[in-house]
Amino acid sequence: MILLSLVTSAALAGSSVSVKNLRMWQAPDHTRLVFDLSREVSHELFTLEGPHRIVVDLRGAALSGGLPELDFSGPYLRGIRHGTPKPGTLRIVLDLKRKVQPRTFVLKPNELYGHRLVIDLYDEAQARKAAIRPPKAKDRKLVIAIDAGHGGEDPGALGRRGTREKDITLAVASALKRYIDRDPDMKAVMVRTGDYYVSLRRRTAIARSQQADLFVSIHADAYPKRSVRGSSVYALSRRGASSEAARWLADKENAADLIGGVSLRDKEDLLAKVLWDLSMTKTISDSLELGQDVLSELRRVGSLHRTGVEQAGFAVLKSPDVPSLLVETAFISNPKEEKQLRSQRHRDKIAAAIYRGIRRYHDRKRPHAGVREYVVRKGDSLSMIALRYRVSIAALKRANNLRGDVVRIGQRLKIPRSGDRS
Numbered sequence: 001m002i003l004l005s006l007v008t009s010a011a012l013a014g015s016s017v018s019v020k021n022l023r024m025w026q027a028p029d030h031t032r033l034v035f036d037l038s039r040e041v042s043h044e045l046f047t048l049e050g051p052h053r054i055v056v057d058l059r060g061a062a063l064s065g066g067l068p069e070l071d072f073s074g075p076y077l078r079g080i081r082h083g084t085p086k087p088g089t090l091r092i093v094l095d096l097k098r099k100v101q102p103r104t105f106v107l108k109p110n111e112l113y114g115h116r117l118v119i120d121l122y123d124e125a126q127a128r129k130a131a132i133r134p135p136k137a138k139d140r141k142l143v144i145a146i147d148a149g150h151g152g153e154d155p156g157a158l159g160r161r162g163t164r165e166k167d168i169t170l171a172v173a174s175a176l177k178r179y180i181d182r183d184p185d186m187k188a189v190m191v192r193t194g195d196y197y198v199s200l201r202r203r204t205a206i207a208r209s210q211q212a213d214l215f216v217s218i219h220a221d222a223y224p225k226r227s228v229r230g231s232s233v234y235a236l237s238r239r240g241a242s243s244e245a246a247r248w249l250a251d252k253e254n255a256a257d258l259i260g261g262v263s264l265r266d267k268e269d270l271l272a273k274v275l276w277d278l279s280m281t282k283t284i285s286d287s288l289e290l291g292q293d294v295l296s297e298l299r300r301v302g303s304l305h306r307t308g309v310e311q312a313g314f315a316v317l318k319s320p321d322v323p324s325l326l327v328e329t330a331f332i333s334n335p336k337e338e339k340q341l342r343s344q345r346h347r348d349k350i351a352a353a354i355y356r357g358i359r360r361y362h363d364r365k366r367p368h369a370g371v372r373e374y375v376v377r378k379g380d381s382l383s384m385i386a387l388r389y390r391v392s393i394a395a396l397k398r399a400n401n402l403r404g405d406v407v408r409i410g411q412r413l414k415i416p417r418s419g420d421r422s
């Protein structure tokens with residue numbers, strides 16, 4: 001028996017905590033269980049073998065009503081039981097289909113839920129396998145990672161008619177995927193495919209493991225003033241946000257990651273910082289260009305909240321070498337726009353506009369997509385060729401084992417992908 005975790009909160013003696021409900025979210029790499037509590041609870045978690053199970057003891061807690069019916073068709077859970085091993089302790093037993101790595105933390109109340117206890121069940125071997133990068137194909141399509149914001153325990157912003165941002169983002173993202181996949185030069189990968197939460201860090205990691213060239217995060221905005229409306233597009237800022245509103249929004253979107261149970265700030269190591277600085281300038285300028293293309297298309301299907309691409313410190317945009325955008329499609333807090341966001345026809349229009357923006361960007365950035373070799377002509381110089389293909393001279397030299405800067409007429413040069421910016 002291994003003691004894995006002990007979380008204590010303020011003195012809990014006396015009145016008892018009631019466990020009011022239990023929700024289950026099934027993600028491809030983990031299962032999340034969320035217990036709704038009347039207030040904070042102190043808990044202990046144990047794993048047991050033969051057969052594999054997880055035991056969670058909640059001190060000073062009692063179940064109000066029974067546990068709800070859950071779907072145990074997923075890979076980890078066989079069933080859930082409860083009991084009272086000693087007076088005042090509620091014991092929850094998770095019967096497992098196989099050994100898993102549990103992780104547990106508590107969540108404070110938000111707009112939709114009160115105090116919660118979260119238990120995540122991970123299959124470590126599977127997670128490791130998923131992190132391995134597939135080999136890069138040579139003449140491949142432009143890969144666009146589409147990130148549907150929020151999900152699972154994190155509903156995102158809420159509309160007055162009960163519309164949840166997490167549902168809108170997934171619907172728009174799915175529509176965008178359909179448009180992109182119809183384009184023979186492009187391929188879309190979805191960061192989130194169902195109703196579950198993915199941490200902001202994990203979102204960029206999934207995009208990178210899929211060899212994404214571009215990253216587009218889909219959201220719907222909310223503001224206390226109901227009349228505020230329109231789409232906006234954000235790129236990452238190096239320091240500070242370009243406006244007060246941008247800073248406010250970035251705080252709000254980044255706060256979602258408390259749902260993942262980890263703080264973003266304490267994890268950045270030195271190497272990551274150095275690499276980040278090196279390639280970030282170029283990536284941000286590409287992101288701004290892409291953002292302008294997307295904005296000019298969004299303008300044709302609805303009003304714009306901001307006419308220029310805003311910049312803020314969104315955690316989800318921090319891939320150092322993948323141009324990344326966050327699109328706030330409309331204001332879910334605006335009654336007219338909430339109604340539009342609920343309509344599949346309108347969501348298709350938004351998705352089509354985002355797709356056309358990406359296509360514009362692609363046409364300008366990769367005019368020679370598919371061309372892998374260049375034959376040097378009279379009057380060419382290495383710097384001109386580099387400029388034409390939007391690659392660095394260093395990358396061009398490295399791809400062709402060149403020592404100097406001189407090229408001769410008729411020489412065949414391999415053109416590295418423009419993603420190789422070093």
Ligand SMILES: [Zn+2]
Pocket residue numbers: 149150156157165219220253
């Ligand atoms: Zn959002």
